[in-house]
Amino acid sequence: MSEQVRDGWFVRAAARVGDLGSPFYDEEHQRDVWNEASAIGFQLLLWLLPLTAVVSVWVGGATAVPYALLMFVAPGAASWVVFGYARAHGVLGEDTRGVKPLRWRVLAWLALGIALCAGVVRAQGGGDGFAGGMATGFVVGGVLAAVAIAVSGLVGRRRAQRLSAGGRSS
Known part of the structure; x- marks a missing residue:
């Protein structure tokens, strides 16, 4: 050891x-x-x-x-x-040297969390009460986070493509 x-x-x-x-x-x-x-x-x-x-x-x-x-x-x-x-x-x-961000796994987990919280909101009969309010907040925040993560990934990929294309032409 x-x-x-x-x-x-x-x-x-x-x-x-x-x-x-x-x-x-x-x-x-x-x-x-x-x-x-x-x-x-x-x-x-x-x-x-x-x-x-x-x-x-x-x-x-x-x-x-x-x-x-x-x-x-x-x-x-x-x-x-x-x-x-x-x-x-x-x-x-x-x-994490040499490890690419696990962006798509995070998005998949976030999607599961959003689906779970949406189910909780549905099961509670709406966003009433503590659990319903918390679940509603997670659904809204989760969707916003998922969009931000996806956009960040796309922007990063395009930036990398531009940098690699620029490196080849010189």
């Missing part, structure tokens, strides 16, 4: 939950394949839970709202644990 590892309660608990002391992880190929398979499963849950939340609030109505909100928030909690564990081992999520 690296010297940067802080062997606090969080790392010990995560290692126990992940069964990282298992002899299974001693063999490098097995560990690599298991890590890749886990990442694929994690990504599936990151998308499946919010999608299920959206469907459940639109199908189940008001009774499904608390469960849908929990399903929508759960992947964020799991991601927090992943980033916390990586940070405790000296791997920072901010180190």
